[in-house]
Amino acid sequence: MRAFFVGLLLERDQVxxxxxxxxxxxxxxxxxxxxxxxxxxxxxxxxxxxxGLGGLMxxxxxxxxxxxxDPYAGIAMLIGxxxxxxxxxxxxxxxxxIPGSSGSQATIMxxxxxxxxxxxxxxxxxxxxxxxxxxLIGALALTAIVPFARPLILAFGTPELFxxxxxxxxxxxxxxxxxxxxGILAAAVGVLLGTVGGAxxxxxxxxxxxxxxxxxxxxxxxxxxxxxxxxxxxxLLARGGTIARSTSKLxxxxxxxARDTMQNKVLVVRHSLIGVLIGMIPGMxxxxxxxxxxxxxxxxxxDRSQFGKGDIRGVIAPESAxxxxxxxxxxxxxxxxxxxxxxMALVLGALMIFGIEPGPALIRDELDLVFVIIWSLAIANxxxxxxxxxxxxxxxxLTTVPFHFxxxxxxxxxxxxxxxxxxxxxxxxxxxxxxxxGWLMKRxxxxxxxxxxxxxxxxxAERYLWMSYNLYDWEWLYxxxxxxxxxxxxxxxxxxxxxxxWQRNGVVPLSEPLNSSTEVNHDDR
Amino acid sequence: xxxxxxxxWLHRALHWAxxxxxxxxxxxxxxxxxxxxxxxxxxxxxxxxxxxxxxxTLEILRLIIKRWLPGQASANKTVAGDxxxxxEEQTVTFYLASLINLAWFLMLYGLIxxxxxxxxxxxxxxxxxxxxxxxxxWLTGIMMLSVWLFINxxxxxxxxxxxxxxxxx
Numbered sequence: 001m002r003a004f005f006v007g008l009l010l011e012r013d014q015v016x017x018x019x020x021x022x023x024x025x026x027x028x029x030x031x032x033x034x035x036x037x038x039x040x041x042x043x044x045x046x047x048x049x050x051x052g053l054g055g056l057m058x059x060x061x062x063x064x065x066x067x068x069x070d071p072y073a074g075i076a077m078l079i080g081x082x083x084x085x086x087x088x089x090x091x092x093x094x095x096x097x098i099p100g101s102s103g104s105q106a107t108i109m110x111x112x113x114x115x116x117x118x119x120x121x122x123x124x125x126x127x128x129x130x131x132x133x134x135x136l137i138g139a140l141a142l143t144a145i146v147p148f149a150r151p152l153i154l155a156f157g158t159p160e161l162f163x164x165x166x167x168x169x170x171x172x173x174x175x176x177x178x179x180x181x182x183g184i185l186a187a188a189v190g191v192l193l194g195t196v197g198g199a200x201x202x203x204x205x206x207x208x209x210x211x212x213x214x215x216x217x218x219x220x221x222x223x224x225x226x227x228x229x230x231x232x233x234x235x236l237l238a239r240g241g242t243i244a245r246s247t248s249k250l251x252x253x254x255x256x257x258a259r260d261t262m263q264n265k266v267l268v269v270r271h272s273l274i275g276v277l278i279g280m281i282p283g284m285x286x287x288x289x290x291x292x293x294x295x296x297x298x299x300x301x302x303d304r305s306q307f308g309k310g311d312i313r314g315v316i317a318p319e320s321a322x323x324x325x326x327x328x329x330x331x332x333x334x335x336x337x338x339x340x341x342x343x344m345a346l347v348l349g350a351l352m353i354f355g356i357e358p359g360p361a362l363i364r365d366e367l368d369l370v371f372v373i374i375w376s377l378a379i380a381n382x383x384x385x386x387x388x389x390x391x392x393x394x395x396x397x398l399t400t401v402p403f404h405f406x407x408x409x410x411x412x413x414x415x416x417x418x419x420x421x422x423x424x425x426x427x428x429x430x431x432x433x434x435x436x437x438g439w440l441m442k443r444x445x446x447x448x449x450x451x452x453x454x455x456x457x458x459x460x461a462e463r464y465l466w467m468s469y470n471l472y473d474w475e476w477l478y479x480x481x482x483x484x485x486x487x488x489x490x491x492x493x494x495x496x497x498x499x500x501x502w503q504r505n506g507v508v509p510l511s512e513p514l515n516s517s518t519e520v521n522h523d524d525r
Numbered sequence: 526x527x528x529x530x531x532x533x534w535l536h537r538a539l540h541w542a543x544x545x546x547x548x549x550x551x552x553x554x555x556x557x558x559x560x561x562x563x564x565x566x567x568x569x570x571x572x573x574x575x576x577x578x579x580x581x582t583l584e585i586l587r588l589i590i591k592r593w594l595p596g597q598a599s600a601n602k603t604v605a606g607d608x609x610x611x612x613e614e615q616t617v618t619f620y621l622a623s624l625i626n627l628a629w630f631l632m633l634y635g636l637i638x639x640x641x642x643x644x645x646x647x648x649x650x651x652x653x654x655x656x657x658x659x660x661x662x663w664l665t666g667i668m669m670l671s672v673w674l675f676i677n678x679x680x681x682x683x684x685x686x687x688x689x690x691x692x693x694x
Binding site: 181182184185186188189191192193195199201202203204206207230233234235237238239240402404405408409411412415416419420423425428432436437439440441443444445446461462465466 | 535536539540542543544546547550551553554557558561562563565566568569570573574576577580581583584587614615619620622623626627630631633634637642646649650653654657658660668672675676679685686687688
């Protein structure tokens, strides 16, 4: 009897899942939403090919325009950006020898030598094919995990949700790079800045300086734009010149590149799965995954003589892992409301803009949206890769445009976007203040994502803590899932420390010399 | 040739500045939180405020110890190359260039305050490209026109608003 009911429940769950899966597809196929997804892919391609910008800035750039937009369309656009960047950032890595973003550093090792030999098209063809397959495997893995995670997540109460926000905050230790204390301090300051305005659980306004403008607190959009967009523009302008200092010829061999990927299908699947698995661990940046996969293929291949000189496997392995990672990163973000990366912190922010609570509530009430995200990820990967193939020649020419032509246009878009927040001058001043803070932090090498994550999770943490205390007093600390998450937090904190020690001992070659002075965005995509 | 001493000095000064700023912010939030009437309003900011103040103090202590312990400074420069800015980006020249660009951004703010964003943006781009970067006049003109059209297109399609200036454009 019990088995029958369990079977019946499982069947019902499966029907719900299948229904949401199909619904998600048709929701996304609405012309307006599909167009927004394509707009996201286009933006992702543009920011991906410009070294120093990356998906984080692209997402920050579109965040202000999400207000009033259909939630499905807005989220699809953001996912379009995040899915397209890992494909587009291959251009500068292969053609110029500089990483388009932090996740394409390892591709340089063999991609650039191939381009110098006149086999740029082959390297790009292989990279795009691997990226597409990797991205699809990532989306499939995400689809597979949702049915299993759902029953567990629905068992969560307020104390568990509070612990999840603490888990999200604890990952800043890993995102803080070589300065964990400064990074955690930045997160704490972010939490404090998030308390400005009306208190979530009491009729009191805090730190508004008597300004009506601050009664609603700082806007997430302005904080994100200020911290990530303005400093990049300032630095790229200060660096001067064109985006590319020298560009290798594309040559021919697109089909050969795609064939190379097909011939190495075991390699593609293996590294895609590694990408998904490591991506699931919050805070594991794309650069870590990139180098880990490159290190793996370079160390365990039978013939290692050509690595670093132009071995196509050195392009395929990191590229497939990098795109698959997006599926892995979305798992903690969607299922638990814990941002798997800095870019996912912005996805969480976008969900909040639409009034959707991330985490268990999303799985319980907005399953269609979860599948819209998964479909967006899969479609954006395919379309992004095809666009990269089709537009490779004009895109490679775009990198020769001097940045002082691009910067003013981006700046005007930022200002216009920022002003849509409350349509007051305060928006522009807050943007400027956070821009200067972001630039100072960047130059001082204090990671900026922790501040943003602290800011985003501040309100949730305060609300859940107070509710847990009111409902259970301090007894909630002894609940089994709470204790389990607490243990996981300890692993994250100390595991991160051990991992950094491991890196410093040279096991993971994070400090590989790059053949360009162009900055690698340390803030992760 | 990059002066390593100059690079290190700039980096250290900025790190100090940011940590001191964070300490000030933490103390401000902590002290102001103590004045709230309701426990529900003050519990969270006081807890986080204490934590942040302790962390800022710890970081300052770390910086002081690092300053006085020989060999610490150079040891710090060798780890995790992907999270460090390139050395040539930590020179006085680079910082000055960034400050000059920031001044240009402020000029755009000033122009917006005067004539509103719709006219300030193309005007500023004209001055930026024509006067600062000495771009050919026809190319500058095309950029100005493109931006003006872009702003108006966004206004028409998305019904966006922008700040109007003192001259009420």
